Amino acid sequence: MNTIKRRLFLKLAGAGLLGLGTRAIAGEEKEILRTVSYNVLAFRGFPETDVTRSRLEASRGTHPELTAEALKAFAPDLVTLQEAPPEELVARFAASLGMGYAYFPGGWKGDKTYPGGFPGAIVTRFDIVSSENRPSAGKAHDETLFTRHLGRAELSTPFGRLHVVSAHFHAQKQEIRMLEAAAIIALITKLRETGPVLLQGDLNHRPDAPEYKLWVEAGLIDIGARQGIGDQPTAPSIRPRGRIDYIWATPELAEKARHAEVLDKPPFIPDPNDPSSYALSDHLPVLAAFG
Secondary structure, three states: OOHHHHHHHHHHHHOOOOOOOHHHHHOOOOOOEEEEEEEOHHHOOEOOOOOOHHHHHHHHHHHHHHHHHHHHOOOOOEEEEEOOOOHHHHHHHHHHHOOEEEEEOOOOOOOOOOOOOOOEEEEEOOEEEEEEEOOOOOOOOOOOOOOOEEEEEEEEEOOEEEEEEEEEOOOOOHHHHHHHHHHHHHHHHHHOOOOOEEEEEEOOOOOOOHHHHHHHHOOOEEHHHHOOOOOOOOEOOOOOOEOOEEEEEOHHHHOOEEEEEEOOOOOOOOOOOOOOOOEOOOOOOEEEEEO
16 A cells, blocks of 8 residues: 555544445435535645645645545545546546546636636536536526536436536625526526436535525525534635535435535544645535435
């Protein structure tokens, strides 16, 4: 076992995550779907400081595999990524999980700090029947919308057709987020005609925001709130302050929700006993299970 893999093994063991399969974690006997939403900060790790830099630089090349290994402990069937890295790294992440993927380039092409912008991805063990970048219920979106990403995939699952929408909303402008939410609600209304819908992503608003109210008024169910997460924050991964990452479902799927949690143990946060350690991202993953 090389040093990097051994370090991850010890982190997972210390967090009590090794050897836990789908049923053991959630305590359910008949789960049909386990899904995770995760803003992965392009697999760069966080934070990069004078203390953490050497370890980050030594292991950054294997972050797709390290992240996949950390998530394997929770046996996901589906993972949606925000702030995804270039597609070749998403392909490595998916391969490490034994899954396929759909990749969604971001509307903004990036800069020196974020050279690829903010792409997204849907990674899943289920068959991907179709996928679409920047999907809409009608005409194409205005270029001011979804500068991060919006993507959708239709999955063929053992329990039938499932639509998954992955999104990353504008971070600064609420007026843009309101328009983005309205556009997604129209899309979900259309998709619901042929099957249940999951909406997952970094929506960059808190539960007390007007954007949240739009989802509720549209009949979507906040699975985290339904299953007791409440206002547990999801970002940043160090001293988290706000709940901005969500898994929403249409009612027929929400009725099957069995479990939800914010994954807030190492390596999703730095090891509190090791000042040189770092988190895999600046966000925490959100998990939901349905049965």
